[in-house]
Amino acid sequence: MxxxxxxxxxxxxxxxxxxxxxxxxxxxxxxxxxxxxxxxxxxxxxxxSKAALREAVTARWLERSEVALAQVAAGAGPAPERLAAWLESLFEAKRHKAGDDPELFATYMVLVGEHSQVVERHVTTLVGQLTEVIEDGVARGEFAAGGPAAEPARAARAAWDATNRFHDPAYAADWASDGIRPAFEAIRALVLTGLGASA
Amino acid sequence: MxxxxxxxxxxxxxxxxxxxxxxxxxxxxxxxxxxxxxxxxxxxxxxxSKAALREAVTARWLERSEVALAQVAAGAGPAPERLAAWLESLFEAKRHKAGDDPELFATYMVLVGEHSQVVERHVTTLVGQLTEVIEDGVARGEFAAGGPAAEPARAARAAWDATNRFHDPAYAADWASDGIRPAFEAIRALVLTGLGASA
CATH class of the missing domain: 1.10.10.60 (Homeodomain-like)
Known part of the structure; x- marks a missing residue:
């Protein structure tokens, strides 16, 4: 070449x-x-088209986070710890993209507003990673098999929705606020307990 | 008079x-x-001023929901059932206001965008109602005293944030979508389990 x-x-x-x-x-x-x-x-x-170029560049930009998060999801520790670290990494990645790469974040928000398939695929990929951690945790007896974790895909989507204050770009203005860290930790604890994480 | x-x-x-x-x-x-x-x-x-009038009218409009929700919170049944019914009534009230009273909902959204104290007071009132139900549930042994419910105000705020897809006006366009009902039920179940609701 x-x-x-x-x-x-x-x-x-x-x-x-x-x-x-x-x-x-x-x-x-x-x-x-x-x-x-x-x-x-x-x-x-x-x-x-310009739209196709914008979608491709945003997809590539999002894939970098997906690859990093997949490594957290596939780690060696107990599933509840991996899930906690995964949520932390997700919030960190989103905050970093919004704060340090504002023009590409703005491009991403344009696609969110257009209900682009790029955004849909990104969410599907991340909820899929969460599903695998939950499935794995149930199989190892680290999440309660009798509660919400019994349906891993549904529980993963619920955990995703429940934490949207920390990854949905609609809340980006909030991510540098004072109370955001304790709010994140409180919801993460609620989600982990909701999945019946063994202590 | x-x-x-x-x-x-x-x-x-x-x-x-x-x-x-x-x-x-x-x-x-x-x-x-x-x-x-x-x-x-x-x-x-x-x-x-026009702004003062707009705030007063929105406050009155929101208070009607607050009064109805306070009755659900103060009901006679077990706290987990009251909390489940309260979240249901909240979602129903928001959906009703967005769908059936669009101009007043749009006024409310203007105040949300302006970070109005009317909106802040509304959220404080509703999180306060949630806090009382959780406190009551812990006192009656209906929520686990050892988990997130041990700090009722923090748990209430977490439950509020975790369900924001069903009450934050930023998501109003989503409230008539097909998958919204199962998504609501999945998150509500996760929150109740997270609070250690006795079955």
Missing amino acids: PPDALTPDRILEATEEVLRRYGPAKATVVDVARALGVSHGSVYRHFP | PPDALTPDRILEATEEVLRRYGPAKATVVDVARALGVSHGSVYRHFP
Whole structure:
């Protein structure tokens, strides 16, 4: 491959930088093409529209968190500890993205507002990770088999919804507030007890 | 009192009707005065600004739900049943207000966006009701004294936050969706189990 072959990855890297510089409202495909030194037609050969490019770049940006969270979910410790650490890592990742990468976070919020399949897939992936931790915990006798954890997929979705104050971008303005840490810990404790976590 | 004395209550009733007809963006104090057959100066003698009038009318509108919910909280049955019924009534009241009284709900959302003290007081009142049910349940041995319910105010706030998908107006568009009922029941079960509700 020649060093400057125009691959989808190179286009997405350039798009991230362009989005960081101009924000989702002002960034254009022409800006991306200019940053790469190619015609906008060359970009369109890989991504048929600005919307497709925006979705692909956001999907890639979200996947980085998904990979990191999958490692937490698949760790070696007891399931309740992994679930606690997973919720912590999720909140940390969202807060980091909102605070330190505001233009890409704004792009993500545009897709949330459009009910994009990228956002739907992201939620499905993360709820799937939670489901596996709960299933594993029930199998090992670390979550009560008789309560809500008996239906791991349903319990995972409930745990996801119950913690939405800490991952739903609608609450992003709240994530730097004073009371957010004790609020997070109180809900996490309620969720873990609700799943019948053995102490 | 003469039948047409201009009381704060009469002004608030007229304001509700004006808001329902014109919506929060278009309704003016002059419209309210016209509906009452008085000058706008007479209205201003009771409410010094349009903002004050909007806050008072929303507070009154929210208080109706608070009174109904207080009755559910203070009922005679076991605390876990009262808490389950209370969450159900809260969701029902919010859904009813959003669906059947959209202009006053929109007014409420304006105040939410402005971080109005009216909204803050409403949340404090409702979390206070939840706290009393949890305290009562712990005293009667119907919630586990050793888990999250041991700190009733903190547990009440956690239960409030955990169910925000069913009462936070940011989610109102979701309240008529297909999956909302099972999602509500799953979270309610998780919260009740988390409080150590005796079966």
